[in-house]
Amino acid sequence: KISGGSCQKPDNVRVSYGTAGFRGNASGMEYVFFRMGMLAALRSKLKEAAIGVMVTASHNPEHDNGVKLIDPQGEMLAQSWESLATALANVTNDQLIEQLKQIIDSQKIPLSNTSFKEVVALVEGIESHKKQVMAVLDGASAFGATCHDHGLLTTPQLHYILACYNGGDIKVDEEHYYQNYASAFKALLNVVSLCKLNPVTSPVTVDCANGVGAAKLTKLAERIGANIIDIVVYNDGQSGKLNENCGADYVKVQQRAPAGLNMEPFHRYASFDGDADRLIYYTLDSDCNFILLDGDKIAALFATYIRDNLKKASINLRLGIIQTAYANGNSTNFLINQQNIEIACTPTGVKYLHEKALTFDIGVYFEANGHGTVSFSLFYLNAAAFDPNKSAEERFAAKKLKLFLDIINQTVGDAMCDLLAVEAILQDKNWSVKEWYRIYTELPNRQAKVQVADRRIIETGDAERKVILPSMLQPAIDELVRKYPSGRSFVRPSGTEDVVRVYAEANT
Numbered sequence: 474k475i476s477g478g479s480c481q482k483p484d485n486v487r488v489s490y491g492t493a494g495f496r497g498n499a500s501g502m503e504y505v506f507f508r509m510g511m512l513a514a515l516r517s518k519l520k521e522a523a524i525g526v527m528v529t530a531s532h533n534p535e536h537d538n539g540v541k542l543i544d545p546q547g548e549m550l551a552q553s554w555e556s557l558a559t560a561l562a563n564v565t566n567d568q569l570i571e572q573l574k575q576i577i578d579s580q581k582i583p584l585s586n587t588s589f590k591e592v593v594a595l596v597e598g599i600e601s602h603k604k605q606v607m608a609v610l611d612g613a614s615a616f617g618a619t620c621h622d623h624g625l626l627t628t629p630q631l632h633y634i635l636a637c638y639n640g641g642d643i644k645v646d647e648e649h650y651y652q653n654y655a656s657a658f659k660a661l662l663n664v665v666s667l668c669k670l671n672p673v674t675s676p677v678t679v680d681c682a683n684g685v686g687a688a689k690l691t692k693l694a695e696r697i698g699a700n701i702i703d704i705v706v707y708n709d710g711q712s713g714k715l716n717e718n719c720g721a722d723y724v725k726v727q728q729r730a731p732a733g734l735n736m737e738p739f740h741r742y743a744s745f746d747g748d749a750d751r752l753i754y755y756t757l758d759s760d761c762n763f764i765l766l767d768g769d770k771i772a773a774l775f776a777t778y779i780r781d782n783l784k785k786a787s788i789n790l791r792l793g794i795i796q797t798a799y800a801n802g803n804s805t806n807f808l809i810n811q812q813n814i815e816i817a818c819t820p821t822g823v824k825y826l827h828e829k830a831l832t833f834d835i836g837v838y839f840e841a842n843g844h845g846t847v848s849f850s851l852f853y854l855n856a857a858a859f860d861p862n863k864s865a866e867e868r869f870a871a872k873k874l875k876l877f878l879d880i881i882n883q884t885v886g887d888a889m890c891d892l893l894a895v896e897a898i899l900q901d902k903n904w905s906v907k908e909w910y911r912i913y914t915e916l917p918n919r920q921a922k923v924q925v926a927d928r929r930i931i932e933t934g935d936a937e938r939k940v941i942l943p944s945m946l947q948p949a950i951d952e953l954v955r956k957y958p959s960g961r962s963f964v965r966p967s968g969t970e971d972v973v974r975v976y977a978e979a980n981t
Protein backbone atom coordinates (compact mmCIF):
# COMPACT_ATOMS: atom_id res chain seq x y z
CA LYS A 474 0.00 0.00 0.00
CA ILE A 475 2.92 2.28 -0.51
CA SER A 476 2.02 4.91 -2.98
CA GLY A 477 4.20 7.31 -4.91
CA GLY A 478 4.53 10.88 -3.83
CA SER A 479 6.64 13.64 -5.26
CA CYS A 480 8.95 14.63 -2.44
CA GLN A 481 12.38 15.44 -3.91
CA LYS A 482 14.32 13.11 -1.64
CA PRO A 483 16.87 10.37 -2.41
CA ASP A 484 15.36 7.28 -3.96
CA ASN A 485 14.83 5.35 -0.78
CA VAL A 486 12.77 8.12 0.78
CA ARG A 487 11.26 9.44 -2.37
CA VAL A 488 7.81 8.34 -1.40
CA SER A 489 6.39 10.77 1.07
CA TYR A 490 4.20 9.48 3.82
CA GLY A 491 2.14 10.34 6.74
CA THR A 492 -0.65 8.38 8.24
CA ALA A 493 -4.03 9.34 9.45
CA GLY A 494 -2.20 10.35 12.61
CA PHE A 495 -1.52 13.60 10.88
CA ARG A 496 -4.31 15.75 12.19
CA GLY A 497 -3.70 18.72 9.99
CA ASN A 498 -1.99 20.86 12.58
CA ALA A 499 1.63 20.12 11.76
CA SER A 500 3.17 22.32 9.11
CA GLY A 501 6.34 23.08 7.22
CA MET A 502 9.45 21.19 8.19
CA GLU A 503 7.76 19.55 11.10
CA TYR A 504 5.38 17.91 8.71
CA VAL A 505 8.15 16.89 6.33
CA PHE A 506 10.08 15.29 9.21
CA PHE A 507 6.92 13.76 10.46
CA ARG A 508 6.22 12.18 7.11
CA MET A 509 9.79 11.00 6.64
CA GLY A 510 9.83 9.53 10.09
CA MET A 511 6.53 7.79 9.63
CA LEU A 512 7.68 6.42 6.30
CA ALA A 513 10.80 5.02 7.85
CA ALA A 514 8.98 3.75 10.87
CA LEU A 515 6.37 2.08 8.76
CA ARG A 516 8.77 0.57 6.28
CA SER A 517 11.41 -0.65 8.67
CA LYS A 518 9.36 -1.49 11.74
CA LEU A 519 6.10 -2.58 10.24
CA LYS A 520 7.69 -4.13 7.16
CA GLU A 521 5.48 -2.26 4.75
CA ALA A 522 2.38 -3.63 6.39
CA ALA A 523 -0.91 -2.47 5.09
CA ILE A 524 -2.33 0.18 7.25
CA GLY A 525 -5.93 1.15 7.51
CA VAL A 526 -5.64 4.60 6.16
CA MET A 527 -2.67 6.15 4.46
CA VAL A 528 -1.98 9.62 3.37
CA THR A 529 0.48 10.58 0.72
CA ALA A 530 1.26 14.21 0.50
CA SER A 531 3.41 16.17 -1.83
CA HIS A 532 5.90 18.86 -0.90
CA ASN A 533 4.53 20.89 -3.69
CA PRO A 534 0.85 21.75 -3.49
CA GLU A 535 0.77 21.98 -7.29
CA HIS A 536 1.35 18.25 -7.55
CA ASP A 537 -1.50 15.92 -6.73
CA ASN A 538 -3.29 18.83 -5.19
CA GLY A 539 -0.90 18.36 -2.27
CA VAL A 540 -2.44 15.31 -0.67
CA LYS A 541 -4.09 11.95 -1.18
CA LEU A 542 -5.83 9.66 1.23
CA ILE A 543 -5.94 6.03 0.16
CA ASP A 544 -7.48 3.06 1.90
CA PRO A 545 -5.76 -0.37 2.01
CA GLN A 546 -7.59 -1.49 -1.11
CA GLY A 547 -6.18 1.44 -3.02
CA GLU A 548 -9.45 3.30 -3.00
CA MET A 549 -9.02 7.06 -3.14
CA LEU A 550 -10.76 8.58 -0.15
CA ALA A 551 -9.67 12.16 -0.44
CA GLN A 552 -7.66 14.24 -2.86
CA SER A 553 -7.53 17.71 -1.42
CA TRP A 554 -6.69 19.26 1.92
CA GLU A 555 -10.35 20.05 2.50
CA SER A 556 -11.62 16.55 1.77
CA LEU A 557 -8.71 15.11 3.76
CA ALA A 558 -9.68 17.15 6.78
CA THR A 559 -13.24 15.90 6.47
CA ALA A 560 -12.13 12.28 6.00
CA LEU A 561 -9.68 12.43 8.91
CA ALA A 562 -12.21 14.00 11.17
CA ASN A 563 -13.78 10.54 11.37
CA VAL A 564 -10.59 8.75 12.47
CA THR A 565 -9.48 9.32 16.03
CA ASN A 566 -5.94 8.86 17.24
CA ASP A 567 -7.13 6.00 19.41
CA GLN A 568 -8.57 4.24 16.40
CA LEU A 569 -5.38 4.70 14.49
CA ILE A 570 -3.26 3.37 17.33
CA GLU A 571 -5.59 0.43 17.64
CA GLN A 572 -5.15 -0.25 13.92
CA LEU A 573 -1.39 -0.12 14.24
CA LYS A 574 -1.50 -2.54 17.16
CA GLN A 575 -3.65 -4.96 15.22
CA ILE A 576 -1.31 -4.83 12.26
CA ILE A 577 1.67 -5.54 14.47
CA ASP A 578 -0.09 -8.39 16.25
CA SER A 579 -1.36 -9.96 13.06
CA GLN A 580 1.95 -9.76 11.26
CA LYS A 581 4.05 -10.75 14.33
CA ILE A 582 6.57 -8.10 13.50
CA PRO A 583 9.51 -8.02 15.93
CA LEU A 584 10.01 -4.49 17.14
CA SER A 585 13.42 -3.23 18.06
CA ASN A 586 15.14 0.01 19.08
CA THR A 587 12.92 2.96 18.36
CA SER A 588 9.74 1.07 18.22
CA PHE A 589 6.03 1.03 18.17
CA LYS A 590 5.65 3.21 21.21
CA GLU A 591 7.46 5.96 19.36
CA VAL A 592 5.20 5.58 16.38
CA VAL A 593 2.33 5.83 18.82
CA ALA A 594 3.93 8.87 20.42
CA LEU A 595 4.10 10.48 17.01
CA VAL A 596 0.49 9.77 16.48
CA GLU A 597 -0.60 10.88 19.91
CA GLY A 598 1.15 14.18 19.54
CA ILE A 599 3.92 14.82 22.03
CA GLU A 600 6.08 17.91 22.34
CA SER A 601 7.00 18.96 18.84
CA HIS A 602 10.78 18.83 19.28
CA LYS A 603 10.65 15.26 20.56
CA LYS A 604 8.45 14.28 17.65
CA GLN A 605 10.90 15.81 15.23
CA VAL A 606 13.94 14.22 16.82
CA MET A 607 12.37 10.79 16.81
CA ALA A 608 11.16 11.20 13.28
CA VAL A 609 14.58 12.27 12.03
CA LEU A 610 16.40 9.53 13.95
CA ASP A 611 13.99 6.96 12.66
CA GLY A 612 14.15 8.27 9.13
CA ALA A 613 17.94 8.54 9.05
CA SER A 614 18.53 5.15 10.71
CA ALA A 615 16.18 3.51 8.25
CA PHE A 616 18.49 4.29 5.38
CA GLY A 617 21.61 3.34 7.26
CA ALA A 618 22.94 6.62 8.66
CA THR A 619 24.70 6.75 12.02
CA CYS A 620 22.92 9.24 14.24
CA HIS A 621 24.23 11.28 17.15
CA ASP A 622 21.47 12.83 19.18
CA HIS A 623 22.89 15.92 20.90
CA GLY A 624 19.63 16.73 22.63
CA LEU A 625 18.22 20.22 22.65
CA LEU A 626 20.54 22.86 21.23
CA THR A 627 20.27 26.29 19.70
CA THR A 628 20.45 26.25 15.91
CA PRO A 629 23.95 27.80 15.87
CA GLN A 630 25.24 25.31 18.46
CA LEU A 631 24.20 22.51 16.16
CA HIS A 632 25.93 24.17 13.21
CA TYR A 633 29.05 24.59 15.34
CA ILE A 634 29.10 20.93 16.39
CA LEU A 635 28.53 19.81 12.82
CA ALA A 636 31.31 22.06 11.51
CA CYS A 637 33.73 20.66 14.12
CA TYR A 638 32.62 17.15 13.22
CA ASN A 639 33.20 17.75 9.53
CA GLY A 640 36.59 19.22 10.42
CA GLY A 641 37.55 15.90 11.98
CA ASP A 642 36.77 16.67 15.62
CA ILE A 643 34.23 13.91 16.13
CA LYS A 644 34.18 14.10 19.93
CA VAL A 645 32.83 17.62 19.99
CA ASP A 646 29.76 18.25 22.11
CA GLU A 647 27.75 21.05 23.66
CA GLU A 648 30.28 21.62 26.45
CA HIS A 649 32.99 22.09 23.84
CA TYR A 650 30.98 25.02 22.45
CA TYR A 651 30.79 26.75 25.86
CA GLN A 652 34.45 26.19 26.63
CA ASN A 653 35.49 27.48 23.22
CA TYR A 654 33.52 30.72 23.29
CA ALA A 655 33.83 31.39 27.02
CA SER A 656 37.61 31.17 26.82
CA ALA A 657 37.74 33.25 23.63
CA PHE A 658 35.72 35.99 25.33
CA LYS A 659 37.82 35.88 28.47
CA ALA A 660 41.04 36.00 26.46
CA LEU A 661 39.95 39.16 24.63
CA LEU A 662 38.70 40.85 27.79
CA ASN A 663 41.96 40.04 29.48
CA VAL A 664 43.80 41.89 26.78
CA VAL A 665 41.46 44.86 26.48
CA SER A 666 40.87 45.51 30.18
CA LEU A 667 44.61 45.78 30.81
CA CYS A 668 44.63 49.05 28.91
CA LYS A 669 41.49 50.52 30.37
CA LEU A 670 40.76 52.30 33.62
CA ASN A 671 37.03 52.21 33.72
CA PRO A 672 35.53 48.95 32.50
CA VAL A 673 31.86 48.78 31.57
CA THR A 674 30.41 46.48 34.18
CA SER A 675 26.68 47.14 33.96
CA PRO A 676 24.43 44.15 33.30
CA VAL A 677 22.95 43.22 29.96
CA THR A 678 19.38 41.91 30.16
CA VAL A 679 18.58 39.30 27.53
CA ASP A 680 15.05 38.37 26.46
CA CYS A 681 15.42 34.76 25.33
CA ALA A 682 11.96 34.64 23.69
CA ASN A 683 11.04 31.74 26.02
CA GLY A 684 13.14 29.60 23.73
CA VAL A 685 16.06 27.23 23.95
CA GLY A 686 18.54 30.11 24.22
CA ALA A 687 17.64 30.80 27.85
CA ALA A 688 19.12 27.63 29.30
CA LYS A 689 22.08 27.77 26.93
CA LEU A 690 22.92 31.39 27.64
CA THR A 691 22.78 30.66 31.36
CA LYS A 692 25.33 27.89 30.88
CA LEU A 693 27.59 30.07 28.77
CA ALA A 694 27.44 32.90 31.32
CA GLU A 695 28.35 30.44 34.09
CA ARG A 696 31.41 29.29 32.16
CA ILE A 697 32.53 32.91 31.69
CA GLY A 698 31.90 33.92 35.29
CA ALA A 699 29.67 36.58 36.83
CA ASN A 700 32.72 38.68 37.70
CA ILE A 701 33.43 39.09 33.98
CA ILE A 702 30.00 39.45 32.44
CA ASP A 703 26.69 40.19 34.12
CA ILE A 704 23.90 38.61 32.07
CA VAL A 705 20.32 38.73 33.30
CA VAL A 706 18.06 36.23 31.50
CA TYR A 707 14.50 37.39 30.83
CA ASN A 708 11.76 35.24 29.27
CA ASP A 709 13.40 31.96 30.13
CA GLY A 710 10.37 29.87 29.16
CA GLN A 711 9.33 29.01 32.73
CA SER A 712 5.98 30.67 32.27
CA GLY A 713 5.65 32.53 28.95
CA LYS A 714 5.10 31.08 25.49
CA LEU A 715 7.68 30.92 22.75
CA ASN A 716 7.89 34.27 20.90
CA GLU A 717 4.64 35.52 22.41
CA ASN A 718 5.03 39.31 22.76
CA CYS A 719 8.77 38.84 22.96
CA GLY A 720 11.80 37.78 20.98
CA ALA A 721 13.94 39.47 18.35
CA ASP A 722 11.33 39.57 15.59
CA TYR A 723 8.64 41.04 17.85
CA VAL A 724 10.97 43.76 19.13
CA LYS A 725 12.30 44.57 15.65
CA VAL A 726 8.99 44.66 13.79
CA GLN A 727 6.90 46.22 16.58
CA GLN A 728 9.74 48.54 17.59
CA ARG A 729 8.93 48.05 21.22
CA ALA A 730 10.28 46.14 24.22
CA PRO A 731 9.06 42.65 25.07
CA ALA A 732 5.91 42.72 27.20
CA GLY A 733 6.53 43.28 30.90
CA LEU A 734 10.17 44.34 30.66
CA ASN A 735 10.93 47.33 32.88
CA MET A 736 13.58 49.37 31.15
CA GLU A 737 15.94 52.04 32.46
CA PRO A 738 17.43 54.70 30.19
CA PHE A 739 20.80 53.73 28.68
CA HIS A 740 20.84 50.23 30.13
CA ARG A 741 21.55 47.45 27.68
CA TYR A 742 18.77 45.08 26.62
CA ALA A 743 18.92 42.38 23.99
CA SER A 744 16.52 39.87 22.44
CA PHE A 745 17.21 36.49 20.90
CA ASP A 746 14.74 34.72 18.67
CA GLY A 747 13.38 31.28 19.59
CA ASP A 748 16.29 29.22 18.27
CA ALA A 749 18.88 31.87 19.20
CA ASP A 750 20.25 32.69 15.78
CA ARG A 751 19.11 36.33 15.84
CA LEU A 752 20.17 39.10 18.17
CA ILE A 753 19.08 42.69 18.51
CA TYR A 754 19.80 45.27 21.21
CA TYR A 755 17.66 48.13 22.48
CA THR A 756 17.54 50.77 25.18
CA LEU A 757 15.75 53.96 26.21
CA ASP A 758 17.15 57.46 25.73
CA SER A 759 16.91 60.12 28.45
CA ASP A 760 13.34 60.97 27.32
CA CYS A 761 12.44 57.29 27.54
CA ASN A 762 12.17 56.94 23.75
CA PHE A 763 12.68 53.39 22.61
CA ILE A 764 15.97 53.01 20.72
CA LEU A 765 16.60 49.93 18.60
CA LEU A 766 20.07 48.66 17.79
CA ASP A 767 19.32 46.08 15.13
CA GLY A 768 21.36 43.87 12.82
CA ASP A 769 22.47 46.93 10.82
CA LYS A 770 23.91 48.56 13.91
CA ILE A 771 25.59 45.37 15.08
CA ALA A 772 27.15 45.01 11.60
CA ALA A 773 28.32 48.63 11.70
CA LEU A 774 29.86 48.10 15.15
CA PHE A 775 31.64 44.90 14.07
CA ALA A 776 32.85 46.29 10.75
CA THR A 777 34.22 49.57 12.11
CA TYR A 778 35.97 47.70 14.95
CA ILE A 779 37.53 45.26 12.49
CA ARG A 780 38.48 48.06 10.09
CA ASP A 781 40.09 50.15 12.87
CA ASN A 782 42.16 47.24 14.10
CA LEU A 783 43.19 46.22 10.59
CA LYS A 784 44.41 49.79 10.10
CA LYS A 785 46.27 49.83 13.44
CA ALA A 786 47.85 46.51 12.57
CA SER A 787 48.75 47.75 9.06
CA ILE A 788 47.05 44.74 7.54
CA ASN A 789 45.63 45.20 4.09
CA LEU A 790 42.60 42.94 3.75
CA ARG A 791 39.42 43.51 1.77
CA LEU A 792 36.61 44.10 4.24
CA GLY A 793 32.98 44.19 3.13
CA ILE A 794 29.55 44.45 4.67
CA ILE A 795 26.68 42.55 3.15
CA GLN A 796 23.18 43.87 3.65
CA THR A 797 19.72 43.22 2.24
CA ALA A 798 17.11 45.70 1.05
CA TYR A 799 15.81 45.82 4.65
CA ALA A 800 18.99 47.58 5.84
CA ASN A 801 18.16 51.07 7.01
CA GLY A 802 19.16 53.69 4.43
CA ASN A 803 21.12 55.62 7.02
CA SER A 804 23.18 52.55 7.93
CA THR A 805 24.15 52.22 4.26
CA ASN A 806 24.97 55.95 4.03
CA PHE A 807 27.01 55.81 7.23
CA LEU A 808 29.08 52.84 6.09
CA ILE A 809 29.70 54.02 2.54
CA ASN A 810 29.98 57.79 2.95
CA GLN A 811 31.38 58.22 6.45
CA GLN A 812 33.30 55.02 6.97
CA ASN A 813 34.28 54.24 3.41
CA ILE A 814 33.53 50.56 3.85
CA GLU A 815 32.56 48.46 0.85
CA ILE A 816 28.91 47.32 0.80
CA ALA A 817 27.09 44.63 -1.13
CA CYS A 818 23.35 43.99 -1.21
CA THR A 819 21.80 40.55 -1.73
CA PRO A 820 18.28 39.13 -1.70
CA THR A 821 16.76 38.27 1.70
CA GLY A 822 17.96 35.05 3.35
CA VAL A 823 21.28 34.40 5.05
CA LYS A 824 22.36 31.86 2.47
CA TYR A 825 22.69 34.72 -0.04
CA LEU A 826 24.48 37.00 2.42
CA HIS A 827 26.84 34.24 3.50
CA GLU A 828 27.75 33.38 -0.08
CA LYS A 829 28.52 37.02 -0.85
CA ALA A 830 30.50 37.45 2.38
CA LEU A 831 32.88 34.73 1.24
CA THR A 832 33.93 36.92 -1.71
CA PHE A 833 35.65 39.31 0.77
CA ASP A 834 38.73 38.58 2.91
CA ILE A 835 36.56 39.54 5.87
CA GLY A 836 32.82 39.70 5.25
CA VAL A 837 30.46 41.08 7.87
CA TYR A 838 26.89 40.12 7.05
CA PHE A 839 23.70 40.84 8.91
CA GLU A 840 20.04 40.99 8.09
CA ALA A 841 18.38 43.98 9.74
CA ASN A 842 16.45 41.49 11.90
CA GLY A 843 19.66 40.55 13.71
CA HIS A 844 20.71 37.37 11.93
CA GLY A 845 24.33 37.52 10.89
CA THR A 846 27.99 36.84 11.51
CA VAL A 847 31.48 37.42 10.11
CA SER A 848 33.35 35.22 7.65
CA PHE A 849 37.15 35.33 7.62
CA SER A 850 40.37 33.37 7.64
CA LEU A 851 42.67 33.76 10.63
CA PHE A 852 45.73 33.07 8.53
CA TYR A 853 46.88 36.70 8.02
CA LEU A 854 46.02 37.76 11.55
CA ASN A 855 47.96 34.94 13.17
CA ALA A 856 50.94 35.78 11.02
CA ALA A 857 50.66 39.52 11.77
CA ALA A 858 50.30 39.01 15.52
CA PHE A 859 53.75 37.41 15.63
CA ASP A 860 55.47 39.28 12.77
CA PRO A 861 58.79 40.62 14.13
CA ASN A 862 58.83 43.25 11.38
CA LYS A 863 55.75 44.88 12.82
CA SER A 864 55.77 47.34 15.72
CA ALA A 865 54.49 46.25 19.13
CA GLU A 866 51.41 48.39 18.54
CA GLU A 867 50.71 46.73 15.20
CA ARG A 868 51.16 43.26 16.65
CA PHE A 869 48.87 44.13 19.53
CA ALA A 870 46.07 45.27 17.17
CA ALA A 871 46.47 42.09 15.12
CA LYS A 872 46.30 39.98 18.26
CA LYS A 873 43.21 41.81 19.48
CA LEU A 874 41.50 41.33 16.16
CA LYS A 875 42.34 37.65 16.15
CA LEU A 876 40.95 37.28 19.67
CA PHE A 877 37.81 39.16 18.64
CA LEU A 878 37.25 36.88 15.65
CA ASP A 879 37.72 33.85 17.92
CA ILE A 880 34.42 34.86 19.56
CA ILE A 881 32.59 34.67 16.24
CA ASN A 882 30.69 31.55 15.18
CA GLN A 883 31.45 31.56 11.47
CA THR A 884 29.08 28.76 10.61
CA VAL A 885 25.92 30.84 10.99
CA GLY A 886 24.54 33.88 12.81
CA ASP A 887 24.71 33.03 16.51
CA ALA A 888 22.89 35.21 19.03
CA MET A 889 25.10 34.09 21.95
CA CYS A 890 28.40 34.67 20.14
CA ASP A 891 27.19 37.93 18.62
CA LEU A 892 26.17 39.09 22.11
CA LEU A 893 29.64 38.34 23.46
CA ALA A 894 31.20 40.10 20.48
CA VAL A 895 29.12 43.25 21.03
CA GLU A 896 29.88 43.22 24.76
CA ALA A 897 33.61 42.82 24.08
CA ILE A 898 33.71 45.74 21.63
CA LEU A 899 31.81 48.00 24.03
CA GLN A 900 34.26 47.04 26.78
CA ASP A 901 37.24 47.67 24.55
CA LYS A 902 35.97 51.04 23.33
CA ASN A 903 34.75 51.91 26.81
CA TRP A 904 31.43 52.71 25.21
CA SER A 905 28.00 52.64 26.75
CA VAL A 906 25.06 51.82 24.52
CA LYS A 907 24.65 55.58 24.03
CA GLU A 908 27.88 56.01 22.08
CA TRP A 909 26.98 52.97 20.05
CA TYR A 910 23.49 54.03 18.96
CA ARG A 911 24.73 57.52 18.13
CA ILE A 912 27.06 56.31 15.38
CA TYR A 913 24.14 57.07 13.05
CA THR A 914 20.43 57.74 13.45
CA GLU A 915 18.07 55.35 11.69
CA LEU A 916 15.54 56.64 9.25
CA PRO A 917 12.07 56.01 10.68
CA ASN A 918 10.74 52.87 9.03
CA ARG A 919 7.86 50.43 8.97
CA GLN A 920 7.48 46.87 7.85
CA ALA A 921 4.11 45.33 7.10
CA LYS A 922 2.75 42.18 5.57
CA VAL A 923 -0.19 41.95 3.24
CA GLN A 924 -2.21 38.90 2.34
CA VAL A 925 -2.88 38.67 -1.41
CA ALA A 926 -4.57 36.06 -3.58
CA ASP A 927 -1.31 34.88 -5.14
CA ARG A 928 1.96 36.37 -3.98
CA ARG A 929 3.88 34.61 -6.74
CA ILE A 930 2.66 37.02 -9.37
CA ILE A 931 5.14 39.53 -7.90
CA GLU A 932 8.62 39.21 -9.35
CA THR A 933 11.48 41.35 -8.16
CA GLY A 934 14.94 42.32 -9.36
CA ASP A 935 17.95 44.35 -8.19
CA ALA A 936 18.32 42.31 -4.98
CA GLU A 937 14.56 42.56 -4.41
CA ARG A 938 14.62 46.34 -4.38
CA LYS A 939 12.52 46.73 -7.53
CA VAL A 940 9.34 45.05 -8.69
CA ILE A 941 9.55 43.74 -12.26
CA LEU A 942 6.09 42.18 -12.48
CA PRO A 943 3.28 43.20 -12.42
CA SER A 944 4.73 46.03 -14.46
CA MET A 945 2.43 48.76 -13.14
CA LEU A 946 3.49 48.24 -9.51
CA GLN A 947 7.00 49.77 -9.45
CA PRO A 948 5.94 53.06 -11.11
CA ALA A 949 3.16 53.33 -8.51
CA ILE A 950 5.65 52.79 -5.66
CA ASP A 951 8.05 55.32 -7.22
CA GLU A 952 5.34 57.92 -7.45
CA LEU A 953 4.46 57.58 -3.77
CA VAL A 954 8.07 57.49 -2.61
CA ARG A 955 8.92 60.68 -4.57
CA LYS A 956 6.73 62.69 -2.20
CA TYR A 957 8.92 61.98 0.84
CA PRO A 958 12.48 63.18 1.52
CA SER A 959 14.86 60.19 1.82
CA GLY A 960 11.90 57.99 0.97
CA ARG A 961 12.49 54.39 -0.03
CA SER A 962 10.04 51.54 -0.26
CA PHE A 963 9.95 48.08 -1.76
CA VAL A 964 7.58 45.17 -2.02
CA ARG A 965 8.53 41.50 -2.23
CA PRO A 966 6.82 38.16 -1.77
CA SER A 967 7.95 36.47 1.44
CA GLY A 968 9.93 33.28 1.04
CA THR A 969 8.64 31.83 4.31
CA GLU A 970 5.05 32.99 4.71
CA ASP A 971 2.12 33.31 2.34
CA VAL A 972 2.27 37.10 2.38
CA VAL A 973 3.75 40.04 0.54
CA ARG A 974 6.08 42.19 2.63
CA VAL A 975 6.07 45.95 2.34
CA TYR A 976 8.92 48.05 3.68
CA ALA A 977 9.08 51.84 3.80
CA GLU A 978 11.41 54.43 5.29
CA ALA A 979 11.68 58.20 5.07
CA ASN A 980 12.94 61.25 6.94
CA THR A 981 9.80 61.41 9.05
Ligand SMILES: CC(=O)N[C@H]1[C@@H](OP(=O)(O)O)O[C@H](CO)[C@@H](O)[C@@H]1O
Pocket residue numbers: 799821822823840842844966967968969970974
Ligand atom coordinates in the same frame (compact mmCIF):
# COMPACT_ATOMS: atom_id res chain seq x y z
C1 LIG B 1 11.99 40.68 6.48
C2 LIG B 1 12.48 39.50 7.21
O1 LIG B 1 12.83 39.60 8.39
N1 LIG B 1 12.52 38.35 6.51
C3 LIG B 1 12.98 37.10 7.11
C4 LIG B 1 12.09 35.96 6.71
O2 LIG B 1 12.12 35.83 5.30
P1 LIG B 1 10.92 36.20 4.32
O3 LIG B 1 11.37 35.70 2.96
O4 LIG B 1 10.81 37.69 4.37
O5 LIG B 1 9.68 35.56 4.86
O6 LIG B 1 12.56 34.76 7.29
C5 LIG B 1 13.87 34.38 6.87
C6 LIG B 1 14.22 33.07 7.54
O7 LIG B 1 14.24 33.19 8.93
C7 LIG B 1 14.87 35.48 7.25
O8 LIG B 1 16.14 35.15 6.78
C8 LIG B 1 14.39 36.82 6.64
O9 LIG B 1 15.24 37.85 7.03
